[in-house]
Amino acid sequence: MSTDAATVATAASLRPLRADPEPAPPLAVLLELTHRCPLSCPYCSNPLQLVGVREELSTEQWLRVLEQAAELGILQAHFSGGEPTLRKDLPELLRHARAHGLYCNLITSGVGVSRERLQELQHAGLDHLQLSIQDSHSEGADRIAGYAGSHQRKLALARWCGELELPLTLNAVVHRHNAERVADMIELALELGAGRLEVAHTQYYGWGLKNRAALMPTRAQLDAVTAVVEDARLRLRGRLTIDYVTPDYYARRPKACMGGWAQRFVNITPEGKVLPCHAAETIADLHFESVRERSLGEIWRDSEAFRRYRGTGWMPEPCRGCEHRERDWGGCRCQALALSGRADTLDPVCEKSPDHERVLALAIAEASAPAPQFVYRRMRATTANLAAED
Numbered sequence: 001m002s003t004d005a006a007t008v009a010t011a012a013s014l015r016p017l018r019a020d021p022e023p024a025p026p027l028a029v030l031l032e033l034t035h036r037c038p039l040s041c042p043y044c045s046n047p048l049q050l051v052g053v054r055e056e057l058s059t060e061q062w063l064r065v066l067e068q069a070a071e072l073g074i075l076q077a078h079f080s081g082g083e084p085t086l087r088k089d090l091p092e093l094l095r096h097a098r099a100h101g102l103y104c105n106l107i108t109s110g111v112g113v114s115r116e117r118l119q120e121l122q123h124a125g126l127d128h129l130q131l132s133i134q135d136s137h138s139e140g141a142d143r144i145a146g147y148a149g150s151h152q153r154k155l156a157l158a159r160w161c162g163e164l165e166l167p168l169t170l171n172a173v174v175h176r177h178n179a180e181r182v183a184d185m186i187e188l189a190l191e192l193g194a195g196r197l198e199v200a201h202t203q204y205y206g207w208g209l210k211n212r213a214a215l216m217p218t219r220a221q222l223d224a225v226t227a228v229v230e231d232a233r234l235r236l237r238g239r240l241t242i243d244y245v246t247p248d249y250y251a252r253r254p255k256a257c258m259g260g261w262a263q264r265f266v267n268i269t270p271e272g273k274v275l276p277c278h279a280a281e282t283i284a285d286l287h288f289e290s291v292r293e294r295s296l297g298e299i300w301r302d303s304e305a306f307r308r309y310r311g312t313g314w315m316p317e318p319c320r321g322c323e324h325r326e327r328d329w330g331g332c333r334c335q336a337l338a339l340s341g342r343a344d345t346l347d348p349v350c351e352k353s354p355d356h357e358r359v360l361a362l363a364i365a366e367a368s369a370p371a372p373q374f375v376y377r378r379m380r381a382t383t384a385n386l387a388a389e390d
């Protein structure tokens with residue numbers, strides 16, 4: 001522990017920590033309907049071990065999950081994947097979610113969705129669509145997606161959203177290969193009529209971690225992107241909302257990952273496992289329960305995996321005595337494991353972590369070296385899975 005960290009810890013560690021006898025319900029549930037996806041993005045956030053089509057929850061099981069989500073007090077259902085539109089029962093799921101009072105958002109690659117299909121989803125209950133873009137132009141975008149023609153298909157889908165008056169958010173993942181075109185991506189969001197744009201630097205979990213050196217921006221690129229975003233936020237106030245996610249490795253304070261472990265969001269995998277975040281399965285000593293065996297509400301309230309890092313009671317020093325502990329909730333458990341070897345230690349993004357300088361040096365070294373080739377997320381199973389469903 002550093003001297004600064006020890007001082008902060010001593011000052012505040014005697015204060016009682018908040019107990020969490022009955023957690024408030026999550027705000028939102030992320031329903032990962034399938035891991036199948038037509039794209040091969042090198043920063044894919046799905047786990048390294050993908051779930052095959054035969055292991056996915058059935059329509060009936062997802063319908064029950066939606067009922068349980070509403071009972072639990074969840075307000076938003078985010079239908080995600082993989083590519084969720086590959087599930088033929090998506091309209092039925094949307095209808096059911098809407099009937100139970102859930103706000104329905106679709107998180108999609110936009111590839112393979114026709115105008116008719118979009119209209120069908122809207123009639124079924126879709127409230128909002130979130131579309132990923134990989135770059136401002138086809139060449140760069142298709143290269144990242146590993147799919148020729150994907151960018152043009154996304155643009156078509158975005159325009160149909162405008163025609164159908166379906167609210168649209170664009171999600172742009174930023175890295176060393178497209179950082180110079182963030183201003184163009186903002187222009188593209190305006191041109192497509194999006195109400196919101198999320199500019200998110202790549203998060204290095206799972207597959208993204210494999211491609212960290214290929215994706216890591218330099219400090220100068222990061223600063224330039226931040227300046228572009230800050231300027232656009234002021235200039236476009238009232239026309240376009242821009243959310244900005246900075247890259248962890250250059251930060252001094254950790255982010256409140258998922259709004260705090262098991263506090264605001266819950267993730268359900270295609271096979272029904274209930275997770276506090278999309279990367280939680282990397283923490284090997286946690287057991288994640290399934291909606292096949294227990295209700296969502298019971299798992300949220302009681303499961304050991306959710307209780308383990310909820311709140312502040314689990315925290316080591318200096319997190320336990322830190323004035324930010326109920327703002328950042330100790331940062332990201334999955335990142336602590338990936339970079340410091342333990343999930344129950346400090347997120348090394350925090351400047352109080354003994355690993356902070358090492359992680360920063362690693363980012364600087366990787367960003368300044370020539371970028372290696374991407375390791376694409378080729379889902380060898382995808383073709384077989386799609387064939388199986390057909």
Ligand code: FES
Pocket residue numbers: 205257258261277278279280331332333334335
């Ligand atoms: Fe798992 Fe941050 S991704 S806690």
